[in-house]
Amino acid sequence: MNSDLSAHFEKDFQRGPTIAVDFAQSTQGFSVTALIGPSGCGKTTMLRSLAGLTHPDRGEITFRDQIWFDCEQRINLSPQQRDIGFLFQDYALFPHLSVRENLGYGLRKHSAAERQRRVSEILTLFDLQRLERRFPAELSGGQQQRVALGRVLARRPQLLLLDEPLSALDPLLREQLRIELRQMLAQFQTPVIFVTHDRIEAISLADRVAVMDQGRIQQVGTVNEVFTRPKNATLARLVGIETVVPGEILQTDRGLVTVCVGQTRLLAVAPSTPTRLVHVCIKGEDVALSKGGDRAISIRNQLPATILSLTPEGPLVRVALECGFEITALVTRPASDELQLQCGDTVTAMLKTPAIHLIPRSV
């Protein structure tokens, strides 16, 4: 049996570029794919086209053995027929229905007993028991999000689509929920595709990332691949963080942690949520290089490294280094000339402790 979602379609807009999507993904079991890109790049259009809420002008979309959309065969399944779950940006809870009624809304075709059972299950899973009689206007942002997610998951959809799931929340709550959301989603063995413009959100929630720009998907890969090895300079600017590698916290001491990346140990500031597994994020502009000489210096992380490649980018040079893991440094051209950097050279890569950003990750 074909277990893939495959989408190849185009949609024209009077204003703005044509959206051309070329996307395939295995949908076996639980996986989270982030669709990331600047606003107006077409990511919401892609999500709505997958849901059947927007009609592409050309192309086809198939899901497992089902044809969802085929322009030539004039097939276009309605959202009702696609059996998907769609979480709207501001949740779109029905204001005239209580939490319990909202959760049971999509279960009309099930028997009363089954409906009851599933709603109770969601109430427990999402910690909503005490709120079941409340109305959406009486809930906080985080509670609304849980109700909206529960309402969608109660139907056990075959694919879950989330449109900026955290953007309606205030920043503090957003940070907490990033971790929680992935755990909540993992309880259901449903593949998830979500849209975001927030890099941190993509890194902490997703397994796979698709970067969209100018109406096209420019690169698809694991979080690591996309953020650490962007295909070109435009994408590098878009993803913004040159190095994202998985690491493990070994010990915590007075707000500082020792993180182990492969064989290399780094000193970093402890993340706000206690965790063991992290993504270690390092921006290229935060990596300094030195050759020889050990002056007294405040920088804690000094890693012996080998230069893999040098790529000039205007006034800057992008230096790829091997230091137990791959890391990218952005240095100025005069600096590169002065140090006479060349491929194969041994240098010291220096990383200030506060410049290492740790994002909790789950397995």
Next chain:
Amino acid sequence: MEWGAIWLTIRLATATTVILGIAGIPLAYWLAMTRWRGRFFLETLVALPLVLPPTVLGYYLLVLLGPRGFVGGISETIFGTRLPFSFAGILIGSILFNLPFAIRPFVAAFRAMDRRLVEASWCLGETRIATFFRVTLPICWPGILAGLVLTFAHSVGEFGVVLMIGGNRPQVTRTLSISIYDQVQEMRMEAAGQTALVLLMFSFLVLSLTQWIGRREVGV
């Protein structure tokens, strides 16, 4: 008190409101949701009675509904009834003249609703029709009720169109507002005053009701 006129007026207003409710809600929903470019033409047509003198509408209706008119001819050959100066005739006039008072509040209510709620319902597997009854109608009912109340009140007070199409036949087409006109013509000022007071009180009551509905809507 002219009980015949009161009874006739209530029948006319009720029939107008019921028919506009049943036919107007789908039409308004379609107008609110469609992206069809020609909808402006239809919306203008619906709004026309707001500015059109009732006598003008009455004149065209008389021509159209008369025995030689298109609609009148069909009605006489099929049903054998003559429309002008009959209850059916003033009902048609009343419906057309009240179109904006029903449709415009309906359309406003549907447009004000967050469209994503409808899409959310579709994505939860609910059909379009069921979505309308489970989401759209419960959320939009204050606007719809306001439209229905306005329509009822306005058709109680309608004068020009009814007089043009219906003339002034007691029990058949002589509504309350026409009977006031009659009473004044006959110099029966006291009777006219009574009827006028009834209509004034009725109008005040209805407007208070719509205001109250409007306030409740904001409160929720």
